[in-house]
Amino acid sequence: MLHRIRVPQIGPGRPRKKPDSLAADKAYSNGPCRTYLRRRAIRHTIPENPDSQAARLRKGSQAGRPPGFDEEQYKKRNTGEQAINWLSTPGL
Template sequence: MVFTGGNTNDYAQFTAVMETTRVPRLGPGRPRVRPDHVLGDKGYSSTAIRAWLRRRGIGHTIPERADQAGNRHRGGSRVCRPPAFDKQVYKQRNVVERCFNRLKQWRGIATRYDKTAQSYEAAVTLAS
């Protein structure tokens, strides 16, 4: 978890979140620092994020925003092809959305009564 101000967009914090991510192994050993695949919503749809994931060899399923598709279509043949998108894999994202929905049902988290980031992180951890 990475906590920021309420007005910070998802795009700006993507690399910070990915660098703190640890994927536990099934057997013994330290956790991996690189996931196999990332499922993101349209807030993470950018060429910079896609390039960052590609450089690290991480697969991704991120839908393209309508304005990006429109810009690509206006560019004609000189603009790159659309990013790959698998609808069947993206359907697994509902687990994440349901988790966010469950967290927001807790009034203290939804309205952020906690004054410090440390106590807010503790509340989110308890609710999780």
């Protein structure tokens, strides 16, 4: 799904294929998604899945650093998602 992203262009020109940043829920907190976003230099705010966190802690120092997480940015994701759900509700 991530490779289908198109960011609308203001004015003439093709749509961009790379957003400035991405906020997603825990379902996208896996290695392949995070690697894809890093490779394309897309900043992302994705909470770490508890299973992934436990596995990382079990591995100790060999597991690497925990992924960064910006709570304020994540709160904005929730607000945007609720607005889209409200606008797409039939009968409004």
